[in-house]
Amino acid sequence: MGVIVQKFGGTSVADTERIRNVAKRVAKTYDAGHDVVVILSAMAGVTDQLISMASTICERPEKREMDVLLATGEQTTAALLAMTLISMKYPARSLMGFQAEVRTDCAFGNARILDIHADRIEVLLRQRNIVVIAGFQGHDCEGNITTLGRGGSDTSAVAIAAAIKADVCEIYTDVDGVYTTDPNICSKARKIKSIAYDEMLEMASLGAKVLQIRSVEFAKKYNVPIHVRSSFSQEEGTMVWSEEADMERLLVSGITCSKNDARIMVKGVPDQPGMAAKVLAPIAEAGIVVDMIIQSSPKNGTNDIAFTVPRTEYKAAMEIEQRVVEAIGAEGVYGDESIAKVSVVGIGMKSHSGVAAKMFSTLAAENINIRMISTSEIHISCVIVEKYAELAVRALHTAFGLDSDL
Amino acid sequence: MGVIVQKFGGTSVADTERIRNVAKRVAKTYDAGHDVVVILSAMAGVTDQLISMASTICERPEKREMDVLLATGEQTTAALLAMTLISMKYPARSLMGFQAEVRTDCAFGNARILDIHADRIEVLLRQRNIVVIAGFQGHDCEGNITTLGRGGSDTSAVAIAAAIKADVCEIYTDVDGVYTTDPNICSKARKIKSIAYDEMLEMASLGAKVLQIRSVEFAKKYNVPIHVRSSFSQEEGTMVWSEEADMERLLVSGITCSKNDARIMVKGVPDQPGMAAKVLAPIAEAGIVVDMIIQSSPKNGTNDIAFTVPRTEYKAAMEIEQRVVEAIGAEGVYGDESIAKVSVVGIGMKSHSGVAAKMFSTLAAENINIRMISTSEIHISCVIVEKYAELAVRALHTAFGLDSDL
Numbered sequence: 001m002g003v004i005v006q007k008f009g010g011t012s013v014a015d016t017e018r019i020r021n022v023a024k025r026v027a028k029t030y031d032a033g034h035d036v037v038v039i040l041s042a043m044a045g046v047t048d049q050l051i052s053m054a055s056t057i058c059e060r061p062e063k064r065e066m067d068v069l070l071a072t073g074e075q076t077t078a079a080l081l082a083m084t085l086i087s088m089k090y091p092a093r094s095l096m097g098f099q100a101e102v103r104t105d106c107a108f109g110n111a112r113i114l115d116i117h118a119d120r121i122e123v124l125l126r127q128r129n130i131v132v133i134a135g136f137q138g139h140d141c142e143g144n145i146t147t148l149g150r151g152g153s154d155t156s157a158v159a160i161a162a163a164i165k166a167d168v169c170e171i172y173t174d175v176d177g178v179y180t181t182d183p184n185i186c187s188k189a190r191k192i193k194s195i196a197y198d199e200m201l202e203m204a205s206l207g208a209k210v211l212q213i214r215s216v217e218f219a220k221k222y223n224v225p226i227h228v229r230s231s232f233s234q235e236e237g238t239m240v241w242s243e244e245a246d247m248e249r250l251l252v253s254g255i256t257c258s259k260n261d262a263r264i265m266v267k268g269v270p271d272q273p274g275m276a277a278k279v280l281a282p283i284a285e286a287g288i289v290v291d292m293i294i295q296s297s298p299k300n301g302t303n304d305i306a307f308t309v310p311r312t313e314y315k316a317a318m319e320i321e322q323r324v325v326e327a328i329g330a331e332g333v334y335g336d337e338s339i340a341k342v343s344v345v346g347i348g349m350k351s352h353s354g355v356a357a358k359m360f361s362t363l364a365a366e367n368i369n370i371r372m373i374s375t376s377e378i379h380i381s382c383v384i385v386e387k388y389a390e391l392a393v394r395a396l397h398t399a400f401g402l403d404s405d406l
Numbered sequence: 407m408g409v410i411v412q413k414f415g416g417t418s419v420a421d422t423e424r425i426r427n428v429a430k431r432v433a434k435t436y437d438a439g440h441d442v443v444v445i446l447s448a449m450a451g452v453t454d455q456l457i458s459m460a461s462t463i464c465e466r467p468e469k470r471e472m473d474v475l476l477a478t479g480e481q482t483t484a485a486l487l488a489m490t491l492i493s494m495k496y497p498a499r500s501l502m503g504f505q506a507e508v509r510t511d512c513a514f515g516n517a518r519i520l521d522i523h524a525d526r527i528e529v530l531l532r533q534r535n536i537v538v539i540a541g542f543q544g545h546d547c548e549g550n551i552t553t554l555g556r557g558g559s560d561t562s563a564v565a566i567a568a569a570i571k572a573d574v575c576e577i578y579t580d581v582d583g584v585y586t587t588d589p590n591i592c593s594k595a596r597k598i599k600s601i602a603y604d605e606m607l608e609m610a611s612l613g614a615k616v617l618q619i620r621s622v623e624f625a626k627k628y629n630v631p632i633h634v635r636s637s638f639s640q641e642e643g644t645m646v647w648s649e650e651a652d653m654e655r656l657l658v659s660g661i662t663c664s665k666n667d668a669r670i671m672v673k674g675v676p677d678q679p680g681m682a683a684k685v686l687a688p689i690a691e692a693g694i695v696v697d698m699i700i701q702s703s704p705k706n707g708t709n710d711i712a713f714t715v716p717r718t719e720y721k722a723a724m725e726i727e728q729r730v731v732e733a734i735g736a737e738g739v740y741g742d743e744s745i746a747k748v749s750v751v752g753i754g755m756k757s758h759s760g761v762a763a764k765m766f767s768t769l770a771a772e773n774i775n776i777r778m779i780s781t782s783e784i785h786i787s788c789v790i791v792e793k794y795a796e797l798a799v800r801a802l803h804t805a806f807g808l809d810s811d812l
Contacts, residue, residue: 057486057490057493062492069482072481075474087463143505
């Protein structure tokens with residue numbers, strides 16, 4: 001008999017009929033003798049509706065009040081699930097963020113969890129209650145309502161699982177697990193049975209959308225096993241846990257693809273010390289996050305510096321670099337929004353060479369030019385022209401032996 | 407410069423456009439130098455929507471969870487008004503029931519306010535904030551969310567006004583004050599400028615709907631002046647305050663009419679001690695509230711006992727009395743759902759005789775039979791046949807000199 005945290009996303013609680021299905025699943029786990037804590041998101045679409053209502057008041061609603069408004073979404077689903085369970089004769093009780101004592105900093109709209117006093121949750125569990133907690137919300141040290149930002153309910157779930165030392169944190173969603181790549185791009189994508197935190201983090205930051213990065217970071221820090229699975233089937237999903245856990249040993253676990261970046265190249269930068277800082281510091285000062293950076297070898301006393309920024313910041317970054325070019329006497333600045341970043345991710349890469357070579361030759365065989373490359377211990381990313389992205393993903397998926405048998 | 411509590415009902419905050427109008431009114435009061443605390447209801451219709459959503463889950467949703475669900479309505483409007491004020495450059499801050507420390511008992515769905523720790527409100531006021539509080543909700547000693555029952559926001563407003571020793575509690579609603587009678591029935595109804603708590607209590611319990619009885623009881627207990635006025639005009643409304651306050655001295659302040667009762671008569675009850683108890687005790691045991699009771703003079707060793715019950719309980723009460731009739735050997739039971747209770751209310755009656763006589767003769771002049779009579783120090787009620795109700799109201803309104811000059 002274990003302690004199990006179950007988190008259900010917005011599509012799983014989209015109406016009272018689906019909430020009834022969630023209740024049945026929760027009840028089944030409870031009947032098996034487990035202690036069950038349920039974390040809920042708002043009904044699908046509700047958070048967006050609230051944001052759009054606030055936007056009729058002003059363009060940028062004050063953040064503290066926005067959090068008070070948004071917190072109603074999860075409050076609603078938590079109350080509805082608890083009353084559904086009670087109508088089925090199960091002892092259930094809802095807790096809001098402040099009642100579950102999810103203490104956060106006061107960064108309204110994007111608060112970070114500081115700690116969770118699990119006393120009340122634990123007392124309720126000892127009395128054999130099913131505890132239903134509104135996800136996405138907490139309270140700061142002054143008792144203000146805070147929210148954790150988009151996808152924050154995953155983080156709530158993992159943090160609460162850590163606080164009560166749960167055996168597993170089950171994340172129910174509308175997909176049935178983490179896939180080797182996006183099944184919409186590659187029909188041969190395969191569900192991954194088991195993946196390490198670090199791999200999952202790379203997958204998430206490189207474009208896989210199934211789990212919020214912050215929740216995986218939290219899970220890694222407190223060693224909470226996550227089970228990502230579908231709320232619409234009984235099938236096992238994907239286990240996300242520490243590297244030491246028993247898992248399939250593949251060289252590469254997955255292929256990701258992101259189209260969220262743009263590339264900027266400053267050409268003809270004088271080959272003098274401090275020039276890279278002069279090119280990049282103004283970007284950082286504007287709060288724009290640079291991902292990849294590449295500097296060419298010097299030629300004729302100058303070199304080229306290329307880097308990627310989020311596509312949403314492309315225009316601002318280009319304007320900054322135009323001013324930089326004038327200031328440092330570079331040749332010019334060139335930008336490209338039509339790029340994609342394709343990555344291979346795998347813990348197995350740590351102890352194997354040849355992954356990069358295989359990636360480059362696979363892309364070459366498809367006549368796809370590589371514009372930029374970045375690597376870490378467990379991933380290699382290549383920037384390519386956007387229109388080749390899907391082809392690249394499929395080719396790499398096959399080359400690294402990830403295709404399913406179907 | 408005073409401390410002013412302003413409470414706005416559901417129709418006043420029905421959408422973000424109306425919330426903006428509320429914000430302008432609040433801002434005007436603030437600009438005049440007053441400290442302002444605003445109490446809000448949920449948007450018109452929202453509470454009913456939430457109840458109907460819960461009813462798709464089960465017939466009688468568990469009450470604690472129902473309160474969690476319902477509390478989202480006022481949370482939404484409080485956040486929206488605060489962000490509207492902030493967008494207009496006013497320092498505003500929303501507080502939920504638990505943050506404003508509105509402590510109640512744990513009678514979920516119909517909780518009573520025990521006390522309010524006004525420290526946080528007072529600190530915010532001293533910092534010249536506009537404090538926006540979600541009405542209708544509080545928290546019990548275990549930190550559970552509670553709600554105060556229908557119309558509870560009026561009670562929230564008066565209780566908070568008492569706690570912070572406000573100079574006045576303004577109740578903004580969709581009518582512009584308390585009228586001498588229902589203007590829909592009598593076109594000559596006149597707005598009352600000033601009315602005593604006790605009169606208002608009688609008016610409310612006898613059918614006037616403008617203020618919740620509990621809020622008036624609270625106001626009387628803590629001597630909080632209430633100003634009932636329209637949120638759609640700038641006109642003065644009706645002041646509700648203590649008898650000692652300066653007010654118009656009229657014999658009768660208003661005429662009320664209620665069609666919520668039914669009359670039951672048990673005929674031929676043996677004229678023996680204890681028979682009235684045998685007739686009425688089973689009604690009380692069934693939780694049915696009896697309003698008027700009349701026992702006729704004995705004739706031929708029996709008498710008749712008549713009483714009124716809420717019309718919603720009529721059937722249940724009739725079934726009970728049919729069993730009583732058999733048990734005590736009475737002649738039979740007769741019921742009538744088509745009755746109305748017409749009342750005249752006025753503190754002036756305390757020191758004047760002749761009000762009853764005038765009421766009876768006025769009804770007689772219209773050929774209206776009086777079926778039952780009840781009186782208190784400041785009201786006289788007559789039960790009549792329902793179809794004469796409007797005629798009776800108009801005749802009494804004229805007879806007691808309440809007609810407006812229009």
